[in-house]
Amino acid sequence: LAITDAELFGSPLYGAVLSDVAQAATHRYRRRCRVVTYWDEDPGATVAATDNRTIKINAANRLTASFPTRKLKDLSLRGLLGHEIGHILYSDFNMMSVYNAKLLAGEFYPAEPAGLNAEEADSLAELRPLMASRDRATLLTLLKAGNEIDNILEDVYIETRISEAFPGTFAKGIQLNNLRFAETMPTVADQIDKAHSGYSIIANLMIQYCKTGDVNNLTREDSEYLDVLY
Numbered sequence: 001l002a003i004t005d006a007e008l009f010g011s012p013l014y015g016a017v018l019s020d021v022a023q024a025a026t027h028r029y030r031r032r033c034r035v036v037t038y039w040d041e042d043p044g045a046t047v048a049a050t051d052n053r054t055i056k057i058n059a060a061n062r063l064t065a066s067f068p069t070r071k072l073k074d075l076s077l078r079g080l081l082g083h084e085i086g087h088i089l090y091s092d093f094n095m096m097s098v099y100n101a102k103l104l105a106g107e108f109y110p111a112e113p114a115g116l117n118a119e120e121a122d123s124l125a126e127l128r129p130l131m132a133s134r135d136r137a138t139l140l141t142l143l144k145a146g147n148e149i150d151n152i153l154e155d156v157y158i159e160t161r162i163s164e165a166f167p168g169t170f171a172k173g174i175q176l177n178n179l180r181f182a183e184t185m186p187t188v189a190d191q192i193d194k195a196h197s198g199y200s201i202i203a204n205l206m207i208q209y210c211k212t213g214d215v216n217n218l219t220r221e222d223s224e225y226l227d228v229l230y
Contacts (some may be wrong), residue, residue, distance in 0.1 A: 002077075005059070005060075005065075005070070006039045006059075006060065007072065008070070009037060009039070009059035009060075009064075009073065009074075009077060010037055010038055010039030010059045010060065011037070013036075014037055014059070015035050015036050015037040015057075016035075018035040018037065018055075018057070018077070018078070018081050019033075019034045019035040021035075021078070021081065022055060022081060024086055025085050025166060026085060026088065026089065027083075027169070029089055031089065032053075033050070033052075033053055033054065033055055033085070033088055034053075034054055034055070035054075035055045035056075035057065035081065036054060036055070036056050036057070037056075037057050037058075037059050037077075038056070038057075038058060039058070039060045040057065040058050040060055041060045043062065043108045045058050045060070045061070046058060047061040047063065047080065048061070048080040048081075048083065048084050049084070050084040050087055050088055051094050052087075052088055052091075055079050055081065055084040055085070055088075057077060057081065057084070059077060061080075063076065063177055063180055063181060063184075064076040064077055064080070064177075066180060066184070067176075067180070067230055072176070075169065075172060075173045075176055076176055076177055076180075077173070077175055078109060078169050078170065078175070079169075079170065079172070079173020079174040079175075079177045080177065081170070081173075082159075082162050082163075082166065082169070082170030082171070082173055082174055083155070083158070083159060083162070083174060083177075085162060085170070086158030086159055086161060086162035087158055089158075089161070089162065089165075090157065090158045090161045090162070091158060093120060093156060095155060096147075096150070099146075100147070102142060103139060103142060103143050103146065104139050104140070104143060105134075106131045106132060106133070106134045106139060107131070108131070112124070117145075124161040129140075130142065136189070145199070149203070149206070152203065152207055152210055153205050153206075153210065154189050155210065155211075156210045156211070159174050159178075162174070178211040178212060179212065181207075181209055181211060182211055182212040182214070182216070184206075185204060185207075185208050185216050186204075186216065187216045187217060187218055187219055187221070188201070188205070188215065188216065188217045188219070188221040188223055188225060188226065189217075189219045191204065191221065192221070192225075198225065201225045202225055202228050202229060205225060205226065205229045206229060209229060215229070
């Protein structure tokens with residue numbers, strides 16, 4: 001009998017195959033990691049993540065599931081693997097931990113921004129009293145926004161680094177996933193019509209632009225959100 005995608009890609013055996021690939025990729029850097037694959041069809045389920053030691057990949061994620069063949073699904077999953085290995089090799093987890101702790105204490109890290117233009121200086125002036133208030137809800141909001149923006153920009157960096165170091169399957173899988181991701185993003189006009197928050201729209205535009213160098217603006221929407229992006 002034919003096995004299902006869940007039985008194939010969500011199996012410990014497939015996870016072991018990806019673990020071997022990960023070990024081969026990280027061995028030259030004297031790093032060690034293992035891969036765990038699982039099957040969770042919940043739309044809100046995590047796609048992939050790493051704690052710097054273990055890489056967890058949800059083989060049922062909607063991006064991978066959107067590809068029509070198992071060969072493409074496998075390439076998509078290897079692209080996710082390459083992305084997470086990029087974090088292990090090139091992300092500074094310790095620095096982010098310090099950054100988060102400092103921000104929650106109401107402090108800029110590593111220092112308050114300097115050399116700003118007039119508009120940036122005005123934004124900093126708005127932030128100072130919020131930081132000084134030490135209000136936890138406010139600081140958690142700033143932390144969430146800071147982490148999300150950092151992650152968007154860092155993803156570009158680590159994907160570039162890992163693709164340069166491993167221009168084969170990892171690079172192809174990452175490119176495949178990024179192109180498909182961009183195809184699934186709603187247009188600027190659609191996001192505005194559905195009353196998405198301004199922050200959400202700008203974050204979505206940043207993700208699209210960073211992954212593909214373009215945004216989904218087929219209706220040529222002349223929007224303030226695009227001004228903020230650029």
